Amino acid sequence: MKGAEETLRQKSGNDADQAALLAALLRSSGFPTRYVRGTIEFFPGIDKVKNLTGIDDPQxxxxxxxxxxxxxxxxxxxxxxxxxxxxHIWVESEIPYSNYRGAVIDDFGKTWLALDTSIKPAGVAWNNPLDIVGLPFNTLRDDYLRSVQTTTPLEFIKSKAGEFLSNSNPGKTYQDLLSTKTVIPDVLKIIPSSLQFQSVAITGEYTALPPRIDAPDNVHRHYPGRR
Structure with a gap:
């Protein structure tokens, strides 16, 4: 796992990484926070899975x-x-919620709310990577090993792809060959009252992420006030 700082630096991470970052931010603001592990089901269904993975075939x-x-x-x-x-891993935090649903901070109506940032409620938008024919990827390895190189294999491939694209697809670059995704913004002015997925079962609660998520000896039950 990357941990909170590395997740923030890279601006990416899996569910445990993003939970670690969210917990660190909440705790630094004075809100007791705990980790929750459980089984979830995507909402509303298979279309959400297809969107988040970029894969249309369930198999x-x-x-x-x-x-x-x-x-x-x-x-x-x-x-x-x-x-x-x-x-899946998400967090629960004790925050003032009853009066303003977190929009205005006060000391009343505190409750434990489940929060998650790794599954994007609005989904993601995928690009259409350029499909090219004629670039001899199967010979690039031999070309790279044929002589002493001062670049890494990836830099070599990027260079060769750039040379090919400059002739066959002017204006296109190596990045146009890659499948990329962009998170669709979902700006909320109040804290949501429920998670963006269905929680099927909760299998553990943690004060800190264990070295292995499935390590049962690190599971703790939580009580109000415990972080």
């Missing part, structure tokens, strides 16, 4: 979760994969 989503090492379970309806349940 390929299965491969994606397997390769990512994310514990998962397909939800099958009528012989078709209709959704997925996955293991």
């Amino acid at each position: 390929k989503v299965v491969v994606f979760f397997q390769r990512a090492g994310i514990p998962f379970k397909p939800v099958v309806v009528g012989g078709q994969i209709a959704n997925f349940q996955i293991e």
Whole structure:
């Protein structure tokens, strides 16, 4: 895991990384915060999974979760994969909520609220990477190893791709070959009253993220005031 500081620096991270950053920010502001591990189901369904992963075929989503090492379970309806349940980490924080839903800070109506930033409520927008034919990727390795190089393999590939694109697709760069995503902004002026996914089961609560998320010896039950 990256931890809070590295997640902030890289502006990216998995669910545990983003939970660590969110917990650090909340605690630094004086709000007791704890980690929660559980099983969740995407809302409203398979379309959310497709959007977040950029994969339209549910069977390929299965491969994606397997390769990512994310514990998962397909939800099958009528012989078709209709959704997925996955293991997930989020946080709960005790914040003033009853009067202004967090928009104005006061000392009244404090409650423990579940919060998550890793699953984007509005989803993400994917680009359409440039599909080119003729760039000899299969020979680039031999070209790189044929002589002493002063660049890294990736820098070498970027250079060769740039040379090819300058002739075949003027104005295009190596970045146009990559599949990228942009988070769709979802600006909230009040704290949401529920998570953006369905919580199927809570399997543990933590004062700190354990070295391994599935380490049961590090699970703690929480009481009001514990961070």
